[in-house]
């Protein structure tokens with residue numbers, strides 16, 4: 001059975017998260033994304049290890065989706081591990097999908113779309129892998145209900161996402177500059193657990209970890225976020241150009257979060273979810 005419904009999404013719906021703007025940020029970053037994406041690779045590798053540990057004994061993984069596949073770094077790994085499976089690369093950004101195409105991975109198809117409006121047939125997927133994407137969902141419950149529907153009986157999904165506390169140092173530092181939002185907010189673990197409880201998964205495992213990245217100065221911090229396309233701030237039209245004065249104020253605001261070696265800390269609270277239908 002084909003995994004995609006015949007009426008594939010043509011337009012990206014505009015909801016309270018401006019999906020078009022999110023897509024543009026990621027598209028702008030697509031070409032150089034891999035250069036900046038060490039955290040995403042580390043988290044994704046951990047998520048992939050969970051998949052391999054659980055699924056290597058299974059012979060019946062036919063249909064896989066890499067949800068929010070980005071440049072396809074993990075699609076390629078999934079394809080070499082599950083070499084007889086069909087993998088759909090799914091992403092909001094057409095430019096990201098173009099990057100995946102350059103990898104010439106076997107057995108993949110491409111689908112541009114939105115995690116809040118999944119185009120997959122009911123009961124059509126064995127495995128959904130999604131590394132650091134669902135934090136861009138407008139409504140996690142809607143997204144997860146669709147994920148659940150798309151999975152076959154006993155199909156599994158593996159997600160990583162970010163929790164509140166992520167980018168806290170930068171959020172605090174910006175508060176010393178002005179009162180505008182400069183970072184997005186992230187869901188709490190409690191909210192994620194409550195949301196998962198509303199979706200009829202038969203089994204759910206959640207683990208969390210804190211990762212801290214270190215930078216030389218605020219320019220590097222901002223460059224790193226822009227480099228992976230994660231610089232779109234919801235409800236904020238365009239990012240102001242950061243003049244010298246603002247950067248100076250931001251660096252001053254960052255003072256409480258500088259370690260003994262003079263490095264700027266940036267925290268990521270990561271959540272890993274394995275759920276079985």
Ligand SMILES: C[S@@+](CC[C@H](N)C(=O)[O-])C[C@H]1O[C@@H](n2cnc3c(N)ncnc32)[C@H](O)[C@@H]1O
Pocket residue numbers: 019022023026027037040041044067068069070071072073074090091092093096113114115116130131132133136137228
């Ligand atoms: C942080 S990147 C992760 C990419 C890839 N999973 C990885 O680990 O390298 C997030 C990806 O999610 C995609 N994305 C963001 N919002 C999305 C949405 N609403 N629907 C589908 N994809 C989305 C972005 O275009 C981007 O490629």
